[in-house]
Amino acid sequence: MTSWRLTGLDTPVLLMVSGGSDSTALAYIAATLADAGALGPCALLHVHHHMRGAEADGDAQFAExxxxLLGFPFFRCDIDVPQLAAEGHGNQEAVARRERYAAAQEALASFCRRLAVPVSEGRILTAHTADDRIENFYMRSIVGTGPGGFRSMRYRNGLVARPLLDLSRQQLRGYLEERARTGQPVARDEAGALWREDATNAHTDRFRAYVRHKMVPAAREWNPRLGEVMVRTMNQIADEDDMLEAMARKIAERCVEPLGEEPPAAVAAAVGVPVQERAFLLKPAFGEEPRPLQKRVLYQLLREMLPAEARVQSVSIDAVLAAFGLDGAPISGYVDNIQGNIAVSANKKGVRLEPMAVFRARRKRG
Incomplete structure (x- = not known):
């Protein structure tokens, strides 16, 4: 945890624990570090998704x-994921992930208030492993991904830190078994198991389970050191991604102008668009930048303009780039409508990205 500077010695830490082997190992490791003065105060969060009946109840009991056992404050959050999905809030997997992290943010805020520490100084620790990272890599290779997607997971992303990304699930299970064998305190479920098993993880009709049980084992047959090689490769991709992101940010600072609080309140009321909708002007100089960096800048701008759950489509990025001619200059009169009902329009001043309703109202005003 310290090698990647994921936490400080006084950092309040919220551990997300499902009860599976990975998160159970994370809890023991965190307790060992905290006892040694190498990790700040810890609390444990378990989210009950109400998706697996009595098995899920057993997970919650084990986590508590x-x-x-470890002397950690315990937070439990109950979320009826099937109900939320039925109400049209997304598929169950997406709803569970979104609500789980929302619950973690709330629990961390509560824990930090108890300690009189700003929530910005706290961390949410998840138990993602090298196996999860490798599975993500293969999943994204099948469905496609955006800039930096093949780094697979970040060791830290905002308040969320993933300290186990260099370790395999097998290593963590070996750690749990060794802990029990040497007589150290361990929690067990009603069947005496050292961690909980989610039976749905074996259902290969689910995408991740298919990759986990079909694709990754086949790749390991060709290279038994797949985990080591893949982690090294993904970290190399991550280093290059960080460099390209820094270059893209400099381009954005030079060539992208936020259009402030457009649309004005009167226009927003007239067309039914919130005032806080984001809009941007790409200055003419943007057209002269290298294409890969242009795409990175546009990817980030569209992420800001689209709903959080939306995936930026490559055709949207291509449509914005098409507003610049072969000489890099904006093509005056160019107009397109891309995902999220975002208008792309160009004139000699540059290329505008704005909500379509605002574009139409602006054109109507002349």
């Missing part, structure tokens, strides 16, 4: 027992 683990928190009690």
């Amino acid at each position: 027992a683990l928190a009690e």
